[in-house]
Amino acid sequence: MTTLTIFFCGTGSTKFDNNNPAYWDGELVSTLASHHAGREFAEWIVVDGPGTSNLQADELFTQSKDYGLSGTLFGKGWEENVKHATNIIIGRCDWQREQLTETEYNRLKAAGIPIEDVKVEGSWMWRKYNYGDRSVTQQKLQEQIIKTFRKDGVIPTQINLVGWSRGGISCHMLANALYNDIQLRDIPVNIFAIDPVPGISNFQNDKVKLDKNVKEYVAFYARDERSKGFCCVIPETSALTKTHIYPMPGRHGTLVGNASADGVSGPKVLAEPGLIVRHFAEVCLKRWGVTLNKTLNLSQAQLENYHNAIAAAEAKYVAMQKCSYTYFTDLDQGERYVSLGSKGVNFSAVKGAGYAPVAGLAAGLKMDEGSYQDIR
Structure with missing residues (x-):
């Protein structure tokens, strides 16, 4: 039995961002990948995000172009990333x-x-x-690693997906690609997504809906993001999928370890959201059968202290709403406008019996013994 974990980086982000100074203790997705205790390619891979000039081109299992600015603006290249991940799953490249x-x-x-x-x-x-x-070739060496170190056959018995931004949407795309493949549709899939954002005109079904092969979906969403074009997706999931969604103060980058006051650059000021999200990403991965070399292991007291620190800095988080990665903001909408499946709604409207907890994105941030109980 082999559990394969695939880490999808966000737009402009790479596997090397675990040492990127923009993130005081490493960007979350690349850092989690670097802490995986298993063998790369056989038990885990990390996929650079769109708009990264294809630094991974030498090791992809499918051919990809250098999409440059179109990767950053429109996500060009993520279809190849999904195809690459699918080929890693079956252990066979279609290009060298x-x-x-x-x-x-x-x-x-x-x-x-x-x-x-x-x-x-x-x-x-x-x-x-x-x-x-x-x-x-590099690909043939990696194929041999897969054949040698996957136990009881090449096809994994479980797949975990972790992604931020367009990497989170890539998790949706891959899960759907697996369901549409008769050879792979019965593999159980777990997803941990951080503020999945597809970008303008990228709200097709494969990005906003998930099928019953996804057994558990956990996602954290940035409450204070207001950049125009940064509408996040809360996917429409199967009734059989355990779906857990949580609001978190901060901007898009805050949730993956950017601790600056504006969510872009500057000294470590607002680190608590990133620490909380990282902790629960580690908790979920361990629960899903992943061994990590280094984890935060936050105690209940530490979690309560971090939530109290967030509450005390509420004015700083609200001030973030005037910042934008794209110059323009959606402040005229009031709270953040999000995509519930393919339907646009207000942030706090995403709640109800389909989620555990039922408060969904309308939940408060008061920390007690029952908080996050559904994913611990």
Whole structure:
């Protein structure tokens, strides 16, 4: 039996963001991936988000273009990310990187990705550069890791998905792709999503609905985000799916470890939301069969102290609502406007019997013994 965990980074975010100074203790998704105690490719992978100039191109199991700005603006490249993840699940690539171009070589080398040094051939006048012909490709090596270290067959017996921003939406897309594949539809899927945001014009069914292969869905949503174009998705789930959604003060980046006062840059000021979300991500992953090398293990007293600190800083969180990643804000809407499935509603309207707790995004932030009981 093998549990495979797939970590989807957000737009512009990569596996190296566990050391990004914008996040005082590492960006959540990349940090969780770096703490996974299992073998990469066999038991876990991390997928860079759209708009990251394809730093992972050397190891993808499907061919992807460098979409540049269209990746950042429209999410271009996430379909390939989902296909790559699907190929990792079945343990078979549909494309191999056999030779690097000079541009690709320099970009990967500058990013610190371990690749062969360039080979220089010929005299100075007729000099040629070989940027990495391989007799054995990276993909074939990874296929062998999968075959060797997955227990009782290549196809995993359970899949966990973790994602932030468009990475959270990528979790939705992959879960639906698995359900639509007769070979993979019966694999149980668990999802931990952090403020899943698809971007403008990206509210198709595969991004806003989930089927019964998703056994548990846990998500935290940024209460104080008001950037135009940052409408988050609360997916329409099956009646068979345990669905847990929680509001959290702060902006889109606050929930994954950006502790600055504006949610973009600056000193550590508002760290508590990121710590709480990280703690419960770790709790859920451990409950879903994942061994992590390093966890916060917050006590009840620590959780209560963090929630009290958030309450005391309420004015600072409200001030965040005037900030925007896209220059314009949705302040005219009052509270945050969100997508419940494909329907636009106010943040606090997302509640009811389909959620545990039933308060959903209308829940208060007072911490007591019963808080978060459904996901502990």
